Amino acid sequence: MIEFWTLAIAAVTALACALSGSFLVLKREALVSEGLAHAVLPGIVIAYALLGDRTSPLLLVGAAAMGLVMILMVQAIRRTGVVDSTASLGVVFPALFSIGVLLTSLNLAGTHFHADCIIEGNLALAPLDRFVVGGHDLGPRAFWSVSTALLLVCGFVLALFKELKVLTFDPELAVSLGFRPGRVHVAWLAVVSFTVVASFEAAGSILVVALMIAPPAAAILWVDDVRHVLGLAGVFGLVSAFAGHEIGLALDIAPAGPMATSAGGLFLASLALAPRGVIVKGRAYRRSVAQMEEDLIAARLQPGFPRPCEAVRSELGWGLRRFEAVVARAESSAGLVRDVGARTLHLSAGRGEN
Amino acid sequence: MIERVEQPALEVEGLTVTYGREPALWNADLRLGQGALAAVVGPNGAGKSTLLKAALGVVPRVSGRVRVLGVDPARKRRLVAYVPQRSSVDWDFPTSVLDVVTMGTYGRLGWFRRPGRSERAAAMQALEQMEMADLAGRQIAELSGGQQQRVFLARALVQDAEVYFMDEPFAGVDAVTEQSIASLMGRLAQHGKTILSVHHDLATVPRYFEHAVLLNRAVQAVGTVKEVFHRSNLDRLYGGRVPADVPELASV
Amino acid sequence: MSWPWVALDPTLIVVAAGTSAVGAVSGALGCFAYLRRQGLVGDVVSHSALLGVVGAFVLTHAVTGSASRSLAVLVPGALLAGTAALMLARSVSIRTRLKDDASLGVMLSIFFGGGLFLLRWVQRQSPPIPGHTGLEDYIFGMAAAMTRADLWMILALGGCATVALLLLWKELKVFTFDPDFSRSLGFPARLLDSLTMALLVMGVVIGIQTVGVILMIALLVTPAAAARQWTSRLSTMVLLAATFGAGAGAGGALMSASEAGLPTGPVVVLLATATFVVSLLLAPRRGVIARAQSRRAMRDLPPPAAGRTS
Numbered sequence: 021m022i023e024f025w026t027l028a029i030a031a032v033t034a035l036a037c038a039l040s041g042s043f044l045v046l047k048r049e050a051l052v053s054e055g056l057a058h059a060v061l062p063g064i065v066i067a068y069a070l071l072g073d074r075t076s077p078l079l080l081v082g083a084a085a086m087g088l089v090m091i092l093m094v095q096a097i098r099r100t101g102v103v104d105s106t107a108s109l110g111v112v113f114p115a116l117f118s119i120g121v122l123l124t125s126l127n128l129a130g131t132h133f134h135a136d137c138i139i140e141g142n143l144a145l146a147p148l149d150r151f152v153v154g155g156h157d158l159g160p161r162a163f164w165s166v167s168t169a170l171l172l173v174c175g176f177v178l179a180l181f182k183e184l185k186v187l188t189f190d191p192e193l194a195v196s197l198g199f200r201p202g203r204v205h206v207a208w209l210a211v212v213s214f215t216v217v218a219s220f221e222a223a224g225s226i227l228v229v230a231l232m233i234a235p236p237a238a239a240i241l242w243v244d245d246v247r248h249v250l251g252l253a254g255v256f257g258l259v260s261a262f263a264g265h266e267i268g269l270a271l272d273i274a275p276a277g278p279m280a281t282s283a284g285g286l287f288l289a290s291l292a293l294a295p296r297g298v299i300v301k302g303r304a305y306r307r308s309v310a311q312m313e314e315d316l317i318a319a320r321l322q323p324g325f326p327r328p329c330e331a332v333r334s335e336l337g338w339g340l341r342r343f344e345a346v347v348a349r350a351e352s353s354a355g356l357v358r359d360v361g362a363r364t365l366h367l368s369a370g371r372g373e374n
Numbered sequence: 375m376i377e378r379v380e381q382p383a384l385e386v387e388g389l390t391v392t393y394g395r396e397p398a399l400w401n402a403d404l405r406l407g408q409g410a411l412a413a414v415v416g417p418n419g420a421g422k423s424t425l426l427k428a429a430l431g432v433v434p435r436v437s438g439r440v441r442v443l444g445v446d447p448a449r450k451r452r453l454v455a456y457v458p459q460r461s462s463v464d465w466d467f468p469t470s471v472l473d474v475v476t477m478g479t480y481g482r483l484g485w486f487r488r489p490g491r492s493e494r495a496a497a498m499q500a501l502e503q504m505e506m507a508d509l510a511g512r513q514i515a516e517l518s519g520g521q522q523q524r525v526f527l528a529r530a531l532v533q534d535a536e537v538y539f540m541d542e543p544f545a546g547v548d549a550v551t552e553q554s555i556a557s558l559m560g561r562l563a564q565h566g567k568t569i570l571s572v573h574h575d576l577a578t579v580p581r582y583f584e585h586a587v588l589l590n591r592a593v594q595a596v597g598t599v600k601e602v603f604h605r606s607n608l609d610r611l612y613g614g615r616v617p618a619d620v621p622e623l624a625s626v
Numbered sequence: 627m628s629w630p631w632v633a634l635d636p637t638l639i640v641v642a643a644g645t646s647a648v649g650a651v652s653g654a655l656g657c658f659a660y661l662r663r664q665g666l667v668g669d670v671v672s673h674s675a676l677l678g679v680v681g682a683f684v685l686t687h688a689v690t691g692s693a694s695r696s697l698a699v700l701v702p703g704a705l706l707a708g709t710a711a712l713m714l715a716r717s718v719s720i721r722t723r724l725k726d727d728a729s730l731g732v733m734l735s736i737f738f739g740g741g742l743f744l745l746r747w748v749q750r751q752s753p754p755i756p757g758h759t760g761l762e763d764y765i766f767g768m769a770a771a772m773t774r775a776d777l778w779m780i781l782a783l784g785g786c787a788t789v790a791l792l793l794l795w796k797e798l799k800v801f802t803f804d805p806d807f808s809r810s811l812g813f814p815a816r817l818l819d820s821l822t823m824a825l826l827v828m829g830v831v832i833g834i835q836t837v838g839v840i841l842m843i844a845l846l847v848t849p850a851a852a853a854r855q856w857t858s859r860l861s862t863m864v865l866l867a868a869t870f871g872a873g874a875g876a877g878g879a880l881m882s883a884s885e886a887g888l889p890t891g892p893v894v895v896l897l898a899t900a901t902f903v904v905s906l907l908l909a910p911r912r913g914v915i916a917r918a919q920s921r922r923a924m925r926d927l928p929p930p931a932a933g934r935t936s
Binding site for chain 1: 841855888893
């Protein structure tokens with residue numbers, strides 16, 4: 021049963037992260053997830069100190085608010101116009117994280133946080149921490165919190181899909197259409213922040229970042245449509261959760277590292293195999309360059325007028341070996357003819373007409 | 375070479391560049407004599423900036439040969455100078471006007487050597503030519519668009535090259551700067567320097583340039599403005615969408 | 627216990643010297659990444675370095691039979707992993723439709739996740755590999771563990787980076803400001819790009835032992851962002867960033883020594899952040915307050931007769 025709940029928590033976390041991460045990756049602000057994953061730490065510690073109750077749902081809300089605070093701080097610094105947005109993110113999130121680590125180590129609140137849990141979470145223990153309402157055991161608390169996050173993400177995406185899409189691809193259009201991109205964006209980032217916090221306990225910061233960025237990035241290499249990206253990212257997230265969990269069990273180590281690595285592995289596999297991955301694209305590129313090379317030789321000849329090889333080669337600025345290779349290809353495919361002494365080139369008679 | 379032929383200042387042959395499936399620049403041939411003042415015109419995405427960058431070796435090319443006074447400029451960088459698009463750099467970079475202009479001497483200095491008094495003096499002189507000497511110590515973030523462009527031109531002047539490649543030097547500058555850039559180009563050409571400049575404003579081509587290169591991925595025509603810059607060529611170049619306020623040009 | 631007493635402790639002198647050297651070098655090297663708007667690249671390098679550190683540890687154990695945690699072994703590993711992560715991210719951004727943020731984020735996940743993976747595996751080995759407990763410290767940093775040998779290593783690497791910076795100042799400057807122009811001058815872009823990356827990796831690697839892989843980013847970006855506000859000269863900016871970094875480093879080491887249980891890394895980061903906040907508010911001309919004042923002064927002036935010419 022514990023096994024079941026562990027997997028269920030991992031799966032729901034993976035889905036919630038992959039779906040919310042998709043829009044971050046599409047909007048080219050993937051590293052915001054890295055910022056959030058660190059910045060919520062002081063939120064968690066402070067909310068815990070104030071509430072004194074680790075099981076209160078308010079803890080999640082309070083911590084998520086800290087994520088939002090980070091976003092607003094970054095925006096405020098960027099708005100001064102003297103620091104760009106990447107750098108302001110790079111200033112703000114380590115500072116907030118430092119505050120979190122200091123508060124933890126000073127043990128102000130008697131928090132039980134251990135350094136490892138911040139990075140890796142504690143998926144193994146998560147199923148033991150039950151959500152009990154009125155004497156009824158409703159399952160692990162972590163499952164309920166990540167499920168809430170998943171519902172929030174899905175609800176937001178379903179309700180405001182059009183707005184999110186416009187906001188993601190064309191924020192200026194969003195303004196002219198009368199959407200309030202600022203508000204929708206901030207609301208969306210609040211949902212993302214909540215997802216980060218809810219996933220934090222089970223997954224830790226590294227896994228949150230990995231699950232938010234790697235599955236969507238892999239999906240984008242396969243498909244174009246936003247809906248398909250969301251779906252495929254969800255699938256990739258689930259697969260990494262299961263695979264990482266199995267590896268963790270087999271080696272008897274915390275599953276966060278293996279899950280993050282699995283998500284990365286899926287990305288690398290997509291990079292190699294997907295239609296927009298490096299191998300397929302690279303091959304297409306080389307093929308089109310090879311075609312261009314043949315066409316270039318033909319373009320420097322006129323039908324019926326032989327020209328010295330050396331002149332053509334020098335005009336194209338190619339080395340001897342490259343030139344020979346292209347001529348050899350073009351002789352068989354493009355109707356290029358080299359005379360017997362291999363000194364001049366001309367186009368065969370049929371070439372000029374087609 | 376048996377008979378002595380007039381050496382072209384800039385000779386480009388078979389220049390081809392691709393960023394993806396389609397070539398951005400196709401088999402471009404181009405020949406300009408010393409003192410030629412040439413505009414590169416063509417629609418958006420025609421490869422105008424790419425032509426300049428490929429000739430300078432800033433972007434890799436599929437094919438092509440470039441000669442400046444018969445020499446490969448990759449071997450002798452001092453022969454060429456480059457004025458990139460003003461918007462291509464971050465003007466909030468912490469440096470002064472004089473510093474940027476001094477960068478024009480970096481190529482001549484080569485690796486490791488630092489600019490000294492003579493380099494800074496050369497930079498000052500170039501700034502004076504651009505009527506910017508009083509702003510030498512100014513932080514570049516405080517310049518107006520026209521002043522930024524003058525700084526870039528001064529930097530090219532310091533390079534003291536034979537061929538100047540300029541990417542939209544007139545973009546977003548005020549009328550006074552436009553005039554002074556145009557007269558600078560004229561002076562350079564009079565001194566036998568060759569200029570190849572990307573230009574957007576068709577209406578001013580006949581006023582500022584003597585030669586025109588009509589480019590739409592491939593070179594469609596090269597020659598003097600009189601020869602090639604007329605309506606039928608332009609309509610073909612822009613796909614029949616040349617705005618009506620372009621002056622009707624002398625037919626040949 | 628009060629400050630002067632603590633400061634006399636020779637171990638603490640080593641730690642404080644090392645931390646401030648780290649702050650100075652990474653502050654100076656961070657300026658170039660900051661100006662290229664690649665501040666977060668340092669974050670990816672530092673996280674990735676964990677895989678290199680643990681990998682080097684495992685490898686030396688496998689080869690020599692005894693594992694070493696000296697910087698002389700771990701630094702090459704970190705350099706290798708950091709560079710590999712950056713180069714992979716770069717090539718993904720160039721060759722696919724993904725942009726820098728996604729490719730960097732993925733590489734961070736892979737390398738840091740892999741580093742944790744390997745670390746946990748090492749810790750599970752029985753019989754335990756001697757020295758493996760200290761590896762954990764690279765995540766959050768452990769300045770107090772700095773030895774004299776580590777200090778020499780930091781000074782040597784920092785010295786190399788400084789020499790490279792001085793020798794290639796002009797080239798790095800023109801490349802950072804206007805890469806196309808620098809290429810047209812005949813300075814190969816790929817070489818200069820690799821060089822700036824190598825310097826960044828160097829700045830990261832010498833600091834991770836002190837502040838840890840997670841917070842290292844702050845030592846690269848924050849002093850640079852603070853220094854930028856005070857000056858419009860690159861050389862002054864680099865010197866100032868180095869000074870801010872050194873100050874935060876030394877201050878952090880001393881403060882954390884004066885209070886038991888205070889981790890050095892976060893204190894260093896918060897000191898650097900404090901310099902940034904002060905700079906953002908108070909710097910002449912660029913500072914928030916100075917600009918608000920000049921705006922007010924402009925409003926009080928009568929409007930100019932003619933429109934602003936550009």
